[in-house]
Amino acid sequence: MYEDMVTARYYEERLQEEYLEGKQPAFDISAGPIPGELHLAAGHEAAGIGVCHHLRDDDTVTAPHRPHHIAIAKGVDLKRMTAEIFGRETGLGKGKGGHMHLFDPDVNFACSGIIAQGCPPAAGAALAAKKRNTDAVAVAFLGEGAIDQGGFLESLNFAGVQDLPVVFVIEDNDWAISMPKERITDVEDGSKRADGFAIHGERVDHDDVEAVHEAARRAIGRARDGNGPTLLEVQVHRRMGHFMGDPQTYRSETDQEAASARDSIERLAETLRAYGIEEEELEESREAAHERVDEAIAWAKEQPEPDPSAAHEDVWVNPPSGVTDEEPAYDLAGGDD
Numbered sequence: 373m374y375e376d377m378v379t380a381r382y383y384e385e386r387l388q389e390e391y392l393e394g395k396q397p398a399f400d401i402s403a404g405p406i407p408g409e410l411h412l413a414a415g416h417e418a419a420g421i422g423v424c425h426h427l428r429d430d431d432t433v434t435a436p437h438r439p440h441h442i443a444i445a446k447g448v449d450l451k452r453m454t455a456e457i458f459g460r461e462t463g464l465g466k467g468k469g470g471h472m473h474l475f476d477p478d479v480n481f482a483c484s485g486i487i488a489q490g491c492p493p494a495a496g497a498a499l500a501a502k503k504r505n506t507d508a509v510a511v512a513f514l515g516e517g518a519i520d521q522g523g524f525l526e527s528l529n530f531a532g533v534q535d536l537p538v539v540f541v542i543e544d545n546d547w548a549i550s551m552p553k554e555r556i557t558d559v560e561d562g563s564k565r566a567d568g569f570a571i572h573g574e575r576v577d578h579d580d581v582e583a584v585h586e587a588a589r590r591a592i593g594r595a596r597d598g599n600g601p602t603l604l605e606v607q608v609h610r611r612m613g614h615f616m617g618d619p620q621t622y623r624s625e626t627d628q629e630a631a632s633a634r635d636s637i638e639r640l641a642e643t644l645r646a647y648g649i650e651e652e653e654l655e656e657s658r659e660a661a662h663e664r665v666d667e668a669i670a671w672a673k674e675q676p677e678p679d680p681s682a683a684h685e686d687v688w689v690n691p692p693s694g695v696t697d698e699e700p701a702y703d704l705a706g707g708d709d
């Protein structure tokens with residue numbers, strides 16, 4: 373878990389460098405090697421990694437717009453994920469999705485820029501696992517800013533009624549873009565939403581990966597054993613802006629400093645030292661993590677860019693006429709019928 377946490381943090385530090393380098397002197401969001409928005413999850417590592425360390429490849433994970441730490445912990449191919457973020461042809465989505473739309477069918481991972489979007493598909497994956505009589509489970513991650521979304525609440529209900537092997541994990545970082553948590557909900561503990569659906573709820577109120585791992589053991593064990601869904605909330609911290617380039621004028625310096633002062637990675641390192649792990653061993657983990665990340669980024673940057681003529685391929689299920697030479701299977705515009 374320590375190595376994955378260091379990998380996730382270092383990965384984002386390197387992405388940040390690559391991202392900003394291309395956007396100077398004025399901040400042009402479309403310029404540089406990583407086009408578009410970039411949402412970094414530094415400060416969220418304990419949640420993604422503490423939970424995903426219980427999962428197998430055949431378990432499903434859906435993540436939100438801040439997905440890197442979760443994808444790394446789920447075992448998504450780091451090279452192809454990086455190529456996707458850099459918009460390259462060999463990326464997971466042929467360079468067309470970018471960092472918020474990573475899909476890796478090999479390890480059943482998906483994410484989306486639409487908040488709480490991953491909840492219904494996770495419930496669906498759990499229903500499929502149950503109908504196939506396997507013990508696979510599904511986990512949906514979402515932010516505390518998404519806990520009033522209909523898709524989330526409907527998924528909780530459906531999962532409860534159908535006793536599905538699914539765990540919903542709220543990463544509570546106190547912010548939804550510039551909106552502090554207390555202005556969008558009167559519920560201090562998001563896991564209390566579970567009570568309204570008669571399912572299990574639990575909150576880990578500090579971003580200690582050991583505590584998350586323990587809570588996730590209970591939740592995922594319950595799902596795997598056929599004992600139904602759980603709603604788990606983990607207090608995390610947003611060390612960065614909402615997206616890269618966010619000036620955070622809405623946020624006090626004290627709040628930003630407090631978020632940076634709580635470092636779940638250093639906390640785990642301290643714990644490991646207390647268990648008698650030598651500094652050398654921790655250093656080996658850090659070096660292995662850095663090497664893996666540097667290699668993935670170097671590989672991604674060497675990958676070809678997609679051919680512009682392929683822009684519409686894989687985008688439309690049924691291309692409107694004019695997009696390709698093929699005749700559409702039916703008239704998307706509706707017509708008389």
Ligand SMILES: Cc1ncc(C[n+]2csc(CCOP(=O)(O)OP(=O)(O)O)c2C)c(N)n1
Nearest residue numbers: 438485486487515516517518545547548549
């Ligand atoms: C359905 C929907 N509404 C609005 C947005 C715009 N939006 C993007 S991120 C975000 C806030 C998300 O906050 P939270 O869920 O707490 O996640 P965090 O960014 O803090 O990790 C919003 C409103 C969106 N992506 N999808």
Ligand SMILES: [Mg+2]
Nearest residue numbers: 515516547548
């Ligand atoms: Mg949030």
